[in-house]
Amino acid sequence: MTATTIMPEARTASATLRRNFWRGVWRVMKRKPSRMVGVVIMAGFAFMGIFGPMLYPERLPRDTSALYAAPSWAHPFGTDFEGTDVLALVVTGSRYVLLTGLVTAVITVVLGAGIGLFAGFRRGRWDSVLMRITDMKLTIPGLPLLLVLSTIWKFTSAIEMGLVLGLLGWGGVARAVRAQTLSLRERGFVEAARGLGLSTTHIIGKELLPSMAPYIAMNMLIAVTGAVYAQVGLFFLGVLPFEANNWGVMLNLAVFGGGALTTTAALPYLLAPLLAILLLTLGIVLVVDAMDEIFNPRLREE
Template sequence: MSIVLESTSATIRRNFWNGVWRVMKRKPSRMVGVVIILGFAFMGVFGPMFFPAQLPDNPDAITQPPSWEHWFGTDPQGRDVLALVITGSRYVLLSAAVTALITVVLGTAIGLYSGFKRGRWDTVLMRITDMKLTIPGLPLLLVLATVWKFGNPIQMGLVLGLLGWGGVARAVRAQTLSLRERGFIEAARGLGLSTTHIIGKELLPSMAPYIAMNMLIAVTGAVYAQVGLFFLGVLPYESDNWGVMLNLAVFQAGAMITPTALGYLLAPLLAILLLTLGIVLVVDAMDEIFNPRLREE
């Protein structure tokens, strides 16, 4: 019996991944999005390994325009701008991944349980969510910046994730309230299945496209949030990252008025835009991937 179940499970997984491959091939732009995201993941994990921990200064190449040697020019210390983008990607991407994980896991868990249980649990959890949504993020980060230097991307991701799950919890609860009245949920409850089984095996798979999209969107939101905070100078410059680059490009190198420093400003902006484009292209395929009926059309 167990062998039959394992064989059936393997067949389902194989059919799912075959369907995913067909969906991604249907539009070449989706494959482009996957390649972009994988490229950024590779850059964040392995890119900094190709450079020293502290990029060396070069007084003879201060704020140089783009060239064959330096594709995006150099910064006011003579460091290669492309190397700065690559080495700064790990902080940005790791903190964004931690933020997205905390935001989606916490928001989904609270929203699912609250929407399914209703009653007292729903009231308590939604009041906590409402209180969380009223907490202003920027003033809180200003206070925390006096205690934490945010030199560690895990710290940044933790704070942004704990500040960002409220909206996901509210949205998932609304979806759960709609799904819990469907026939297959009523049948599962009629069979006496446990709450954990219904939520994990029935509700969660039905909401997989929405959760996956929220995961990817949370990554972009986290990138924008941290880059914006560093650009505004709210957080101390304890780590090289794209936000620090933008701040120094505008306020130190004068990239808005100095043509030779323009590459210093454009490089991190292009990295952010390219990452966003990759995520948008992949999100376009999410509903079709998780909906068998759409996959077969």
């Protein structure tokens, strides 16, 4: 059989595997309607973060005659202390929050999974050095460090915030991935790959990484929620300047500026960003519920 005959067959087999995988994903998602709800929620937030701010002018309109107006058809969540529509603030503030979460998740997973996979597979000196660095990273208290950094770094950019949160959050993922790699490296398929003389890059990328895809994907989604809580918490505490509109700023102004905990006037202003955070967390939890079944063929067949 010639190479020209093998290549089309390989492409056909690969295409068949992809189709079977996506059919399996569809069956898994349909099995529990709540999982589809999670996908819809996450897709809705993604759409809101990307396109939502485009629906409003750069400076949101203010109605000084309707300060802390009650919810109505014109203002579903009322208005804030300047007469600005609260729903518009939630939508326009979502981009900063979600972009920060995405950047944090990517950095956390890439660094954590990369270091964990390499250290666990190579063992020896590389493992010792990388794990000592990881242990040092885990001993650094994240919140106090962020408080110190906030005195010299304004975090006006979501990418800057995501970069710092990601660099502070990869240690736990590295440790967990290394532990799984140590167990997988003794399996028969890895031994066979080493016996064939395949490179370390090939074994890690083609043999080990797919086996840990569910765990890594779940950690990426969980890192998004962690980043949302961290940044919203920092803005709520008032340790970062209010130069970027986001949900944390809204919470701070609602509680400390509008007295939302003692009066009902600013309560919708407080509940709107809290509801957004709750829905985002719910969507991620519902999707994570399907991850293991999606990536485990035996569970998909049950």
